[in-house]
Amino acid sequence: MGSDETQIEAAAPPATAPRAGAGRAPDGAVPRRAGRWSGPVAGVVAGSACISASAVFMKLSGTNAGTAAFLRCALALPVLVPLALRERRRTGRRAVSHLLADLAAGLLLGVDLVFWAASVLHVGAAVATLLLNVQVVVFPLLARLVSKTALPRRFLCTAPLMLGGVALASGAVGQPQPGSDPVAGVAYGIAAGVAYAGYLFLLRLGGGRAQTVAPVCVSTGAAAVAAAVLGGLWTGIDLAPGWPAWGWLAALALFGQVLAWLLITTALPRLAPHTGAALLLLQPVLALLLGLAIGERPTATQLAGCAVVIAAVGFNSRTGKARTGSGTADTGQRRATR
Numbered sequence: 001m002g003s004d005e006t007q008i009e010a011a012a013p014p015a016t017a018p019r020a021g022a023g024r025a026p027d028g029a030v031p032r033r034a035g036r037w038s039g040p041v042a043g044v045v046a047g048s049a050c051i052s053a054s055a056v057f058m059k060l061s062g063t064n065a066g067t068a069a070f071l072r073c074a075l076a077l078p079v080l081v082p083l084a085l086r087e088r089r090r091t092g093r094r095a096v097s098h099l100l101a102d103l104a105a106g107l108l109l110g111v112d113l114v115f116w117a118a119s120v121l122h123v124g125a126a127v128a129t130l131l132l133n134v135q136v137v138v139f140p141l142l143a144r145l146v147s148k149t150a151l152p153r154r155f156l157c158t159a160p161l162m163l164g165g166v167a168l169a170s171g172a173v174g175q176p177q178p179g180s181d182p183v184a185g186v187a188y189g190i191a192a193g194v195a196y197a198g199y200l201f202l203l204r205l206g207g208g209r210a211q212t213v214a215p216v217c218v219s220t221g222a223a224a225v226a227a228a229v230l231g232g233l234w235t236g237i238d239l240a241p242g243w244p245a246w247g248w249l250a251a252l253a254l255f256g257q258v259l260a261w262l263l264i265t266t267a268l269p270r271l272a273p274h275t276g277a278a279l280l281l282l283q284p285v286l287a288l289l290l291g292l293a294i295g296e297r298p299t300a301t302q303l304a305g306c307a308v309v310i311a312a313v314g315f316n317s318r319t320g321k322a323r324t325g326s327g328t329a330d331t332g333q334r335r336a337t338r
Helices: 039-061 065-091 096-123 125-147 153-170 182-206 213-234 245-270 273-280 282-293 300-324 329-333
Strands: none
Touching: 039 065, 039 096, 039 125, 039 245, 039 282, 065 096, 065 213, 065 245, 096 125, 096 182, 096 213, 125 153, 125 182, 125 282, 125 300, 153 182, 153 300, 182 213, 213 245, 282 300
16 A cells, blocks of 8 residues: 555565574575575565555546545456465465454555545655554554563654654644645544554464465455445545546556565565565655656655654664564564555
């Protein structure tokens, strides 16, 4: 989201949470042939590439935050709905309680997408994608407050380090990118990260292991409604943005909202948690490279902040696996999925 958009369970809803069992590869991973990338690895890499491009597509569209967030979801639904109906014929109806959780999660996703799009316009595609990693801090805190899940000691140590890296990466501390507005960008990015953490938390509560497309479809529909309301009241929504804006928004919907989610939600649960978490760290790196390709020039302090955030998140991912095994190891896989 969007950068779709990443990741996580950030990209993997609870319906496809990793499973562990005796006699199988560690932490639910599917064994791979030696010396070759398996399908799941290729899927996560491809999904991460799609997510990384989301902020660039949004920026190139030249639309405001509300327009980009709403049309991103609206244009994705014609693709997601047929896939969800096909899945329903195969797996049966989704439980009402799960649907309600998906709807509530989608409303928060819509809020996230509007604020994230605003962050892209203020601090650039690369930094806005990185800022969403604040949800890696917020999600465990939500779990602690709601379900009394214990916080690992090393998480408590790395969280301040990561937030400091976010301040550097955004330009709020140090030297910002010329033409950016780091204060507004950080505020919008943090708001997006908090809303995204709530989205992930509710999606996890929704459960429903048989479905993977349905939660994405339902939450995308609800996100379109939330983005229409928030975006309409805040920035307005332009339903005739013209070309080439339509082309960039269609790419954002197809790659960031549909393809990225379906690739990652299918592939991520088949990998060991630490492997998935490491691969998902490609997202901010690729977003940075794509941002450079369209003329963004982060300063040295911003690049240093990016490195600090990536290192802190990666270290926390390995810590989660070491401490808890399959029970809460998935906390290391929550990434900003745009």
